[in-house]
Amino acid sequence: xxxxQNDLDLPRGVALAxxxxxxxxxxxxxxxxxxxxxxxxxEIADASGLGAVSMxxxxxxxxxxTMALYRYVTAKDDLLLLMSEHGVGMPPLSIxxxxxxxxxxxxxxxxxxxxxxxxxxxxxxxxSSMPNTPNxxxxxxxxxxxxxxxxxxxxxxxxxxxxxxxxARWQGNIQRxxxxxxxxxxxxxxxxxxxxxxxxxxxxxxxxxxxLSRAVTAGVFEDDDNPFEFGLARILDGIEYYMAxxxxxAPDPEPVVDEFRRDEGVKRAxxxxxxxxxxxxxxxxxxREAIKKAEExxxxxxxxxxxxxxxR
Amino acid sequence: xxxxQNDLDLPRGVALAxxxxxxxxxxxxxxxxxxxxxxxxxEIADASGLGAVSMxxxxxxxxxxTMALYRYVTAKDDLLLLMSEHGVGMPPLSIxxxxxxxxxxxxxxxxxxxxxxxxxxxxxxxxSSMPNTPNxxxxxxxxxxxxxxxxxxxxxxxxxxxxxxxxARWQGNIQRxxxxxxxxxxxxxxxxxxxxxxxxxxxxxxxxxxxLSRAVTAGVFEDDDNPFEFGLARILDGIEYYMAxxxxxAPDPEPVVDEFRRDEGVKRAxxxxxxxxxxxxxxxxxxREAIKKAEExxxxxxxxxxxxxxxR
DNA sequence: GGTAATTGTTTAAGGTATACACAGAACTTC
DNA sequence: GAAGTTCTGTGTATACCTTAAACAATTACC
Numbered sequence: 001x002x003x004x005q006n007d008l009d010l011p012r013g014v015a016l017a018x019x020x021x022x023x024x025x026x027x028x029x030x031x032x033x034x035x036x037x038x039x040x041x042x043e044i045a046d047a048s049g050l051g052a053v054s055m056x057x058x059x060x061x062x063x064x065x066t067m068a069l070y071r072y073v074t075a076k077d078d079l080l081l082l083m084s085e086h087g088v089g090m091p092p093l094s095i096x097x098x099x100x101x102x103x104x105x106x107x108x109x110x111x112x113x114x115x116x117x118x119x120x121x122x123x124x125x126x127x128s129s130m131p132n133t134p135n136x137x138x139x140x141x142x143x144x145x146x147x148x149x150x151x152x153x154x155x156x157x158x159x160x161x162x163x164x165x166x167x168a169r170w171q172g173n174i175q176r177x178x179x180x181x182x183x184x185x186x187x188x189x190x191x192x193x194x195x196x197x198x199x200x201x202x203x204x205x206x207x208x209x210x211x212l213s214r215a216v217t218a219g220v221f222e223d224d225d226n227p228f229e230f231g232l233a234r235i236l237d238g239i240e241y242y243m244a245x246x247x248x249x250a251p252d253p254e255p256v257v258d259e260f261r262r263d264e265g266v267k268r269a270x271x272x273x274x275x276x277x278x279x280x281x282x283x284x285x286x287x288r289e290a291i292k293k294a295e296e297x298x299x300x301x302x303x304x305x306x307x308x309x310x311x312r
Numbered sequence: 313x314x315x316x317q318n319d320l321d322l323p324r325g326v327a328l329a330x331x332x333x334x335x336x337x338x339x340x341x342x343x344x345x346x347x348x349x350x351x352x353x354x355e356i357a358d359a360s361g362l363g364a365v366s367m368x369x370x371x372x373x374x375x376x377x378t379m380a381l382y383r384y385v386t387a388k389d390d391l392l393l394l395m396s397e398h399g400v401g402m403p404p405l406s407i408x409x410x411x412x413x414x415x416x417x418x419x420x421x422x423x424x425x426x427x428x429x430x431x432x433x434x435x436x437x438x439x440s441s442m443p444n445t446p447n448x449x450x451x452x453x454x455x456x457x458x459x460x461x462x463x464x465x466x467x468x469x470x471x472x473x474x475x476x477x478x479x480a481r482w483q484g485n486i487q488r489x490x491x492x493x494x495x496x497x498x499x500x501x502x503x504x505x506x507x508x509x510x511x512x513x514x515x516x517x518x519x520x521x522x523x524l525s526r527a528v529t530a531g532v533f534e535d536d537d538n539p540f541e542f543g544l545a546r547i548l549d550g551i552e553y554y555m556a557x558x559x560x561x562a563p564d565p566e567p568v569v570d571e572f573r574r575d576e577g578v579k580r581a582x583x584x585x586x587x588x589x590x591x592x593x594x595x596x597x598x599x600r601e602a603i604k605k606a607e608e609x610x611x612x613x614x615x616x617x618x619x620x621x622x623x624r
Numbered sequence: 625g626g627t628a629a630t631t632g633t634t635t636a637a638g639g640t641a642t643a644c645a646c647a648g649a650a651c652t653t654c
Numbered sequence: 655g656a657a658g659t660t661c662t663g664t665g666t667a668t669a670c671c672t673t674a675a676a677c678a679a680t681t682a683c684c
Contacts, residue, residue, distance in 0.1 A: 018515060027630020028680040054671065067673080068632050076672070126436065128489040130533060137516065141524040148523065154530040156542060163543035166482030167475070174474075177440040203330060204449065211456040212449060218466040221442060230468060231475035238550030339661020340649035367641065379642080380663050388641065631680070640671065649662075654655100 016078065017085045017133040032062060034072050038082045042119070045083065050121035053083075080125050085133045087119045091142040102236055104146030109164050109232055112139070116172030123173050139165075151246045160239055167231060324386045329397045329445040344374060346384050350394045354431070357395065362433035365395075392437050397445045399431040403454040414548055416458030421476050421544055424451070428484030435485050451477075463558045472551055479547060483540040 016034060041058050055076060059066045073079045092111055098104035116122055131137050143161035152160065200221060206213045215221075328346060353370050367388060371378045385391045404423055410416035428434055443449050455473035464472065512533060518525045527533075 025630095026628065026682055028632085030631075032632095055673085056671075065633055067634085070673070071631065124438065127485065129486075134515070137521060137524060141521045144523040144527060154527045154532045158527060158532050159540070159542040160546070162482075162486075162540075163479070163546060166479060166543070170474075170478030170481060173439065174441075203446070209449060209453045211460060212453040215456060215466045215470060220466045220470050230471040231478070234472070234475060234550035234554055235547055236550070237553045238546035238548070241549045241553050242546055337661090338651050338659065340651095340663085342662075344663095366639085368639085377664055379665085382642070383662065625684100627682100627684080629680100629682085632678095634677075635675085637674080638672090641669090643666105643668080645666085646664080647662100648664105650660085652657100652659075654657075 014081065014132055016073075016082060030071075032064065032068070032072060034082065037062065037069060037072055038079065038086050041079055041083050042087060045087075045121040046119060050124040053079075053121075055079075081133070084122060084125045085135050087122050088115055088135050088139065090135055091139045095142045096145045098146060101146050101150050102240065105143070105160070105164060105236060105239075106232070108139075108143050108146060108161075109168050112165065112168040113172055113175075116168065117175070117179075120172070120176045120179075123169065123176065151243055156242075156246075163235060164232075167235060171231070324390055326393070326444055328385075328390065328394060342383075344376065344380070344384060346394065349374065349381060349384055350391065350398050353391055353395050354399060357399075357433040358431060362436040365391075365433075367391075393445070396434060396437045397447050399434050400427055400447050400451065402447055403451045407454045408457045410458060413458050413462050414552065417455070417472070417476060417548060417551075418544070420451075420455050420458060420473075421480050424477065424480040425484055425487075428480065429487070429491075432484070432488045432491075435481060435488065463555055468554075468558075475547060476544075479540075479543055483543070486540070 037058060040061050041053050044057055044061065045053050055069050056066045058079075059069050069079075073082075091108070095104060095107045095111060098107050131140055140158070140161055143164070144157050147157040147160060150157070200216050204213050204216055349370060352373050353365050356369055356373065357365050367381050368378045370391075371381050381391075385394075403420070407416060407419045407423060410419050443452055452470070452473055455476070456469050459469040459472060462469070512528050516525050516528050
């Protein structure tokens with residue numbers, strides 16, 4: 001079979017994400033695991049941002065040398081891909097259980113936003129292509145699932161989900177800016193906000209910006225309730241409007257799927273992904289002990305270093 | 313006056329963007345200019361991406377030392393901000409000349425997209441807050457201008473422009489991915505695309521992804537006409553739909569602006585920004601010669617280095 | 625038991641941003 | 655005009671970053 005060849009064709013990170021990376025047999029036992037590495041990297045990113053995630057920081061936190069990571073990950077890009085995949089996670093079941101498509105897509109958007117709020121660094125990882133990895137595809141699947149039984153064709157459904165994804169990403173980006181500004185000076189105006197207000201007051205004159213200046217004096221930039229709920233509602237309105245006109249166009253060209261088989265399929269999807277995850281996770285328990293051992297070794301090493309420094 | 317204090321309060325990059333950075337009198341004549349630096353940085357980014365823009369690369373291309381740049385820019389962030397500001401440029405007048413708001417916003421979106429297509433690296437510069445700088449505010453102004461005489465209030469108008477901005481950013485991001493994939497293997501499928509197709513064929517089974525797999529077999533991922541025109545149309549539909557319901561709500565609360573004064577204002581805005589730009593540009597001509605001189609010096613330096621290396 | 629493969633470590637190369645001290649240029653003031 | 659002040663571009667140095675290559679130790683297969 002050429003399936004193994006196919007696996008080799010995949011970018012390493014993607015293969016890892018799907019859990020199809022070949023595990024070797026011959027050498028000494030592994031003391032870390034990809035999952036643990038990704039986990040720690042995400043911890044660091046959650047705490048200090050994506051900029052704080054370096055090969056060095058991750059390795060040190062695990063009690064190993066920097067280069068040891070390269071036995072698990074071919075490059076930092078792989079690690080970022082895996083972080084992204086693990087960070088988004090699986091879409092919650094509540095989405096597909098929604099009553100109608102509109103509440104479903106609303107739930108979908110809110111959940112995506114919640115993910116971005118939990119892991120803001122996800123927004124710093126650039127996305128270059130269509131989703132490739134299981135969890136990301138599962139989110140797309142959930143969105144498409146919600147749009148079943150709508151008069152849209154497949155292309156349009158995918159477009160809708162992508163549209164909402166973009167909106168969520170944009171909204172998450174701006175909301176993170178707000179959150180950061182708010183965190184710095186709790187309650188009061190942040191430095192950035194004060195500077196921004198100065199700029200608006202100084203430069204946005206009625207002569208230079210006739211329309212914008214009126215918006216500013218109307219206080220648009222002051223109240224911090226975000227302007228994005230509005231955007232989401234407008235998008236959903238637009239989709240609904242389009243459906244109304246498309247509904248009279250042609251009936252759903254897809255064969256209606258047996259309801260039972262569909263639900264079965266959703267469950268099966270979760271199992272497949274979970275299986276891939278668990279395959280990566282199986283070394284976990286034994287590893288805990290190995291980590292402890294490694295930390296002890298690191299401590300011993302640190303002591304040795306201290307002794308060496310003392311001699312000098 | 314405390315205006316000077318205000319200037320000092322501003323982040324350096326922002327002050328530079330507004331052309332209000334104090335130029336010193338005392339020392340030797342400057343041989344570079346901020347504008348030239350930004351120009352070269354943009355050239356590099358256009359040719360080789362934002363990753364290729366380093367202090368070293370920009371300085372070398374200008375024929376100066378890396379550290380010389382820090383006499384013009386306090387940090388690389390400043391340079392990025394200025395690149396962003398110069399890269400977006402001013403919105404074309406054609407936008408505000410549109411007949412109605414819908415064609416106006418369509419034009420606005422297309423122009424933003426054109427900017428992203430011309431300078432894809434703009435998408436790699438993260439935006440953390442509301443627009444601060446003249447050109448970016450001018451784009452917002454243009455969008456708001458288009459929405460004059462609509463029943464929306466100020467908050468809603470800003471929300472609409474932000475919504476379209478997000479959509480354009482998202483669309484630009486994905487389109488860049490397409491463009492890159494297409495460039496690598498002209499005509500044929502790129503490596504990434506082949507891998508992606510493999511993944512879809514191998515892993516997106518009807519059992520694991522019941523809905524998505526049908527979309528794949530329907531060819532959604534194959535035809536490369538982008539799915540974003542659809543998104544833009546849906547957003548505009550949504551706004552239109554909302555206007556129709558909001559129109560009966562209350563009349564435009566804003567005083568209608570004298571048409572002449574408004575047009576005057578737009579022109580004045582352009583002049584203000586152009587003025588700031590030209591203030592930065594004034595050293596340009598003399599500088600050309602200085603650059604040549606610097607390049608000669610660099611060449612001489614290179615020869616000296618070569619000679620020194622030969623001695624070793 | 626010998627061989628081959630794989631581990632984590634060490635060492636090192638080449639890249640990044642930027643802090644600091646310095647010689648010289650040009651303006652200000654005497 | 656001379657002296658002093660201020661700013662320029664340069665050279666040097668530091669502290670990071672990713673990752674390539676050689677190495678001893680460990681484990682599995684024959």
